[in-house]
Amino acid sequence: MRLIHNMTTIAECPAAEPPLHNRVIKIAVIGGSGVGKTALVVRFLTRRFIGDYERNAGNLYSREVQVDGEQVTIQVQDTPGAEMTDNGVSLPDHVTSSIQWADAVVLVYSVTDRRSFDQIEHLHQLVARAGGANAPSVILLANKADLVHLRRVDPQQGPLLAGALGCSFYEVSASEDYSQVHDAFHRLCCQLAKQQPPPPPPASNSSNSSAGGATEKRRSPLIPRPKSPNMQDLKRRFKQALSAKVRTVTSV
Numbered sequence: 001m002r003l004i005h006n007m008t009t010i011a012e013c014p015a016a017e018p019p020l021h022n023r024v025i026k027i028a029v030i031g032g033s034g035v036g037k038t039a040l041v042v043r044f045l046t047r048r049f050i051g052d053y054e055r056n057a058g059n060l061y062s063r064e065v066q067v068d069g070e071q072v073t074i075q076v077q078d079t080p081g082a083e084m085t086d087n088g089v090s091l092p093d094h095v096t097s098s099i100q101w102a103d104a105v106v107l108v109y110s111v112t113d114r115r116s117f118d119q120i121e122h123l124h125q126l127v128a129r130a131g132g133a134n135a136p137s138v139i140l141l142a143n144k145a146d147l148v149h150l151r152r153v154d155p156q157q158g159p160l161l162a163g164a165l166g167c168s169f170y171e172v173s174a175s176e177d178y179s180q181v182h183d184a185f186h187r188l189c190c191q192l193a194k195q196q197p198p199p200p201p202p203a204s205n206s207s208n209s210s211a212g213g214a215t216e217k218r219r220s221p222l223i224p225r226p227k228s229p230n231m232q233d234l235k236r237r238f239k240q241a242l243s244a245k246v247r248t249v250t251s252v
C-alpha cells in the first residue's frame, strides 16, 4: 500500500490517499544538510516550527489546501541533505527519483552556511539533468534569515543567483515567520495548478488510483516512488521537542 500521511492530523493520523479527483501537486525539497528543509516543510504544512530535528532519510507528506478556490492535494517530498564531493554534489538515487516525480523542486540553502549556497548551482544542474525534457519548475529558498549575526551569504547574492538560474527567489525564516514560508510555497502551488490540466471528472468506474489520469505527470512505471513517510518518527520528534521545553521550564 502507498502510505501518504496527512500532516493536518498529526495526533493520530491514518495513512491517507489523496481524494481521487483532486489536482495533485508534487514538490521535492532539496538542499544541503541542516539547511532547514524539514523545518520548512513542517512549517508550511502545519504552521509549526519544531527546533529539534534529526537528520532525515526523506519523508513524503501530503495535505489538502485551497489554491485559487480549488481543493488541491499537495505532496511534499523532504529529502536527505545533499553532500559535496570532489566532482560537485552527489545525490542518492532516490532523490533523483524524487526530482523525476516532482512537478517542482524547491532548492534550499541556509544564509548561515556558505557551502549550502555554493551547492545550489550544482543542484540546479542535477535537477535539469534528472528531469530531462520534463525538468520540473524550480524556486530558490534562502532559509534562516533570522540568524543575522551568523549570516555568511549576502542578501543580494540569493536574488542574483536566482536570476542567473531563471527561478523565483524567497528569503525566509522557518523559525520566525510562517507567512514568508507559506507565501513561497503557496505561490509555487498557484503557478503549478495553473499549468496542470484540470482533474478528471468523477467517473463511475473509479478503480484506478489517483496516480492515473490527467493529474499524473509523465511518470514512468520504472521510476520508484519516493520514500514513504514516517509519522512515528515525526511524533517522536514532537515528544522530544516538548520534553526539551519542559526541561527548560523546570530548570529555570
Ligand SMILES: Nc1nc2c(ncn2[C@@H]2O[C@H](COP(=O)(O)OP(=O)(O)OP(=O)(O)O)[C@@H](O)[C@H]2O)c(=O)[nH]1
Pocket (backbone or CB within 6 Å): 032, 033, 034, 035, 036, 037, 038, 039, 040, 050, 051, 052, 053, 054, 055, 056, 057, 079, 080, 081, 082, 143, 144, 145, 146, 147, 172, 173, 174, 175, 176
Ligand atoms: N534559527 C533558525 N533555525 C532553523 C531554521 N530552520 C531550521 N532551523 C534549525 O536548523 C536545524 C536543521 O533543520 P532541519 O530542518 O533538520 O534541516 P534539514 O535540511 O532537514 O537537515 P537534514 O535532515 O540533515 O538534511 C534544526 O535545528 C532546525 O531547528 C530557521 O529558519 N531559523
